[in-house]
Amino acid sequence: MSGSWEAVIGLEVHAQLLTRTKLFCGCATSFGAPPNTHVCPTCLGLPGALPVLNGEAVRMAVRTALSLGCSIKESSRFARKNYFYPDLPKGYQISQYDEPFSEGGFVEFEVEESGGQAKDAPPVTKRARLTRIHMEEDAGKNLHDLGGGSVVDLNRAGTPLVEIVGEPDLRTPAEAAGYLRALRDVLVFLGVNDGNLEEGSFRCDANVSIRPAGSSTLGTRVELKNINSFRFVEKALAGEIARQRDVLESGGRVVQETRGWDEKTSSTFSLRSKETAQDYRYFPEPDLPPLRLDEAFVATLRATLAETPRVKRERFVSELGLSPYAAQVLTQHPRVAAFFEEAATLSLDGVAVANFIQSEVLRDVTTRGVEAIFPVTPGQVVEILKLVSQGKISGKQAKELYAKAKGTTASPAALAADLGMSQVSDPAAIEAACAKVVADNAKQAEQYRAGKTGVFGFFVGQVMKATKGSANPQLVNETLKRLLGG
Amino acid sequence: MDTVVAVAESVRKGDKRAVEIAETALARIEQRDRDLHAFLAVAKDELLAQARAVDEKRARGEALGPLAGVPVALKDALCMRGVPTTSGSKMLEGWRPPYDATVVAKLRAADALIPGKTNLDEFAMGSSTESSAYGPTKNPVDPERTPGGSSGGSAVAVAAGMSPASLGSDTGGSIRQPAAFTGVVGLKPTYGRVSRFGLVAFASSLDQIGPFATDVRGAARVLSVIAGHDPKDMTSLTAELHDYEAACGASVRGLRLGVPEEYFAEGLDPDVEASIRGAIKALEADGCSVRPVRLPHTRHAVATYYVIATAEASSNLARFDGVRYGLRVEPKAVSDQSQGSALRAMYGATRDAGFGPEVKRRILLGTFVLSAGYYDAYYLKAQKVRTLIRRDFEAAFADVDAVVCPTAPTPPFKLGEKTSDPLSMYLSDVYTLPASLAGLPALSVPCAPTPSGLPVGLQIVTRPLAETTALTLAAAVEASHPRRDEGRR
Ligand SMILES: [Zn+2]
Numbered sequence: 001m002s003g004s005w006e007a008v009i010g011l012e013v014h015a016q017l018l019t020r021t022k023l024f025c026g027c028a029t030s031f032g033a034p035p036n037t038h039v040c041p042t043c044l045g046l047p048g049a050l051p052v053l054n055g056e057a058v059r060m061a062v063r064t065a066l067s068l069g070c071s072i073k074e075s076s077r078f079a080r081k082n083y084f085y086p087d088l089p090k091g092y093q094i095s096q097y098d099e100p101f102s103e104g105g106f107v108e109f110e111v112e113e114s115g116g117q118a119k120d121a122p123p124v125t126k127r128a129r130l131t132r133i134h135m136e137e138d139a140g141k142n143l144h145d146l147g148g149g150s151v152v153d154l155n156r157a158g159t160p161l162v163e164i165v166g167e168p169d170l171r172t173p174a175e176a177a178g179y180l181r182a183l184r185d186v187l188v189f190l191g192v193n194d195g196n197l198e199e200g201s202f203r204c205d206a207n208v209s210i211r212p213a214g215s216s217t218l219g220t221r222v223e224l225k226n227i228n229s230f231r232f233v234e235k236a237l238a239g240e241i242a243r244q245r246d247v248l249e250s251g252g253r254v255v256q257e258t259r260g261w262d263e264k265t266s267s268t269f270s271l272r273s274k275e276t277a278q279d280y281r282y283f284p285e286p287d288l289p290p291l292r293l294d295e296a297f298v299a300t301l302r303a304t305l306a307e308t309p310r311v312k313r314e315r316f317v318s319e320l321g322l323s324p325y326a327a328q329v330l331t332q333h334p335r336v337a338a339f340f341e342e343a344a345t346l347s348l349d350g351v352a353v354a355n356f357i358q359s360e361v362l363r364d365v366t367t368r369g370v371e372a373i374f375p376v377t378p379g380q381v382v383e384i385l386k387l388v389s390q391g392k393i394s395g396k397q398a399k400e401l402y403a404k405a406k407g408t409t410a411s412p413a414a415l416a417a418d419l420g421m422s423q424v425s426d427p428a429a430i431e432a433a434c435a436k437v438v439a440d441n442a443k444q445a446e447q448y449r450a451g452k453t454g455v456f457g458f459f460v461g462q463v464m465k466a467t468k469g470s471a472n473p474q475l476v477n478e479t480l481k482r483l484l485g486g
Numbered sequence: 487m488d489t490v491v492a493v494a495e496s497v498r499k500g501d502k503r504a505v506e507i508a509e510t511a512l513a514r515i516e517q518r519d520r521d522l523h524a525f526l527a528v529a530k531d532e533l534l535a536q537a538r539a540v541d542e543k544r545a546r547g548e549a550l551g552p553l554a555g556v557p558v559a560l561k562d563a564l565c566m567r568g569v570p571t572t573s574g575s576k577m578l579e580g581w582r583p584p585y586d587a588t589v590v591a592k593l594r595a596a597d598a599l600i601p602g603k604t605n606l607d608e609f610a611m612g613s614s615t616e617s618s619a620y621g622p623t624k625n626p627v628d629p630e631r632t633p634g635g636s637s638g639g640s641a642v643a644v645a646a647g648m649s650p651a652s653l654g655s656d657t658g659g660s661i662r663q664p665a666a667f668t669g670v671v672g673l674k675p676t677y678g679r680v681s682r683f684g685l686v687a688f689a690s691s692l693d694q695i696g697p698f699a700t701d702v703r704g705a706a707r708v709l710s711v712i713a714g715h716d717p718k719d720m721t722s723l724t725a726e727l728h729d730y731e732a733a734c735g736a737s738v739r740g741l742r743l744g745v746p747e748e749y750f751a752e753g754l755d756p757d758v759e760a761s762i763r764g765a766i767k768a769l770e771a772d773g774c775s776v777r778p779v780r781l782p783h784t785r786h787a788v789a790t791y792y793v794i795a796t797a798e799a800s801s802n803l804a805r806f807d808g809v810r811y812g813l814r815v816e817p818k819a820v821s822d823q824s825q826g827s828a829l830r831a832m833y834g835a836t837r838d839a840g841f842g843p844e845v846k847r848r849i850l851l852g853t854f855v856l857s858a859g860y861y862d863a864y865y866l867k868a869q870k871v872r873t874l875i876r877r878d879f880e881a882a883f884a885d886v887d888a889v890v891c892p893t894a895p896t897p898p899f900k901l902g903e904k905t906s907d908p909l910s911m912y913l914s915d916v917y918t919l920p921a922s923l924a925g926l927p928a929l930s931v932p933c934a935p936t937p938s939g940l941p942v943g944l945q946i947v948t949r950p951l952a953e954t955t956a957l958t959l960a961a962a963v964e965a966s967h968p969r970r971d972e973g974r975r
Contacts, residue, residue: 041583044810046583046811048564048682049683049684050720052717052719084804084807084830086809089810091803091807092804152810279858281801281853281856282856283797283856289721
């Protein structure tokens, strides 16, 4: 992109709330059930059925808004958004329109600054404002071309969503991606959303326009629909920005429309123009009274708010001495962060715990949504590291012990004893082992003494091999240096 | 025919078996409904099963509910599990709800018997039961005349002695006007007093279910069974219930009545006016005080109502799209083969075939008033006027306990008289719309018929949740106007 244009991007995110039941009925919200098995008169839109607001969804939505710094309205309203579509059973979606339950707020995110700066410059923290957050119900799913016709699955119909509407504060695709990641982290850490773009539980639309750099007026904006993976966010936005630039630079005019992203051709395509835009005929939902959220209720929820991942990361660095990178890795998932924190609390050495989790445990962790399965408990990790710090086992043995402890409830200390693991710290035993290795490798010893100190590692390796990794490495180093130096 | 209370007492005491009552009701329906067409479906097997269950319950020595063995017919806009529910439309022909409306569940719990589903204007849109897709219902007082609407079938079921009580729904007068036209008692409770769960919606902010009965006490007893908060309807009220039956025996002495001058204006039939003024005089003689009140925004009620009710209806009826249930009409020819246009053609064909002209008219009106560019001028303005109409009543109720006026401007009109003139049909609800817009309880009780013998109803409107005051006054009106036996043949 030439330097003369600036992009203006605002994101709208739809996030499914992880309630047990739907927004307006008692049907279970579950992914992957047989079609039309989680339905009732209300979510099927049968004549006479009425919506009843799910209190759990309201609490999750308010906690989301509070975590993002939004103000909560004491009174808000639901509205009907009217349009016909087979996956919309009532012919209208219950949403919030001119009186949403929250306004304002912001997302803080990190973005790598590019362009002339050092490659490994730390990421820059930015803040983008939110317009509002409101609640609404999800639609069902249309499935096409199954045995010739189209069918509808209404299991998803009525699933609670929050729509998080951002201000057009983003300027680059990288910022948009950073914003989206940060927003997802906040929701996932709150436990209100599983952050899954591919399965559609976290969906993003983007409004994009471009203008001459330095201009303060907005260009004609295009809405990009359903960006369903983090990988595509930057690509789709970059593609659309390039398209708009080409249009303008060739003397054309950007048309206000809705476009989709085609990953095969890496380009956007027109879905519908403004002329065919729907008139949704919003009006207040007469089946639901205004939603009242009094101060005491909001205060109770505020008191239950957990740290946001950003705050947690900062604390891991400032209080536990982790590197920013380690803090980042350990806050990728709320359960991982919780696992680390529990282990760090039990141990006295947060850095050692962080290193061990990163190097060993993480590769065996499986996550699904907000759930995660760990191969060991935090207590087992702490016990292994304690054996190391007490000099009872070596770092190498710690890895072996972890491998044995995986998937068991065994105490690592007992396991180490059973396996006969103990680090050899007896200077006499090490002296004997080192002397034997030096004697058996006279040629290399000669080389070392002649100044070729690079072979030192060879001797260490041979000693460790001979002691099956149980020798105290520090002692081995000292002993070898003494013997070879003689 | 016996009253609700008399039937329930006879069953409770063992003087009559519920099965006998059910059989009598079926025989009566068989005899009368061929001509009157009050019923769209008679649930004979269900009725007899319910009656047997009541008799068995009594035989076991269990306490019986307050409507034990009392037939209560249902307007066909109310869902009853497994029984066809059409709402008077081809759109829902043959559809059987998989669930009971809350009022139906409450009737069952009170040991009532449900003889079947009664005729109505299509989706309750009308004032004569003539817009039903299944043909009109006739007024038992004069079969040339309409019973009013939209709950015409439920009114006639009671007026013709086929059921001592029935349920209707009232959006702009659909209980009160047919009650007045057929000479029975009809009560629209305060908005939210009765759960709407299971009522096929017309206009959600106005719809309210209520009873018809041969007498005031019967209406009170049915109300006491169906009223109350329902967790399935968030607009239902949590306020405690009153003793509605006791109110029927209370004294009217000292009650202050307001007579709105706006209701005694051009368009009011002189015979109706004479009857209404007579009823008010009689109440005065019983010890009520009477004073004029002003409800200055009454003249905007028809316009306001037809904006709000049609707006809500246009949205409520969107679910009838041929996708999940009810009628589906596959279009004959689709010009362009894309999936989207085939779908739109199916919507169009289905809704064109399924809805009658009055329903289409209201969907179009409602869609228009909610459209971008018109919303403020119509819908929003109508909501503001609705507030003014509510304030009119609040001001009036600062000085009086009830507003009394005609239920309808004319006696029952002839079948076909207004079907080609929607506006004159809409104006027949001019006196019932304001209380609907204000969400107030309102009741129609028969007073003296016209000289030619046509029924006239006095409308009593009271403060929110003051159904008791309306029942007290209605019982006094009833006492001074003994009910004629079941109308002319
Ligand atoms: Zn459901």
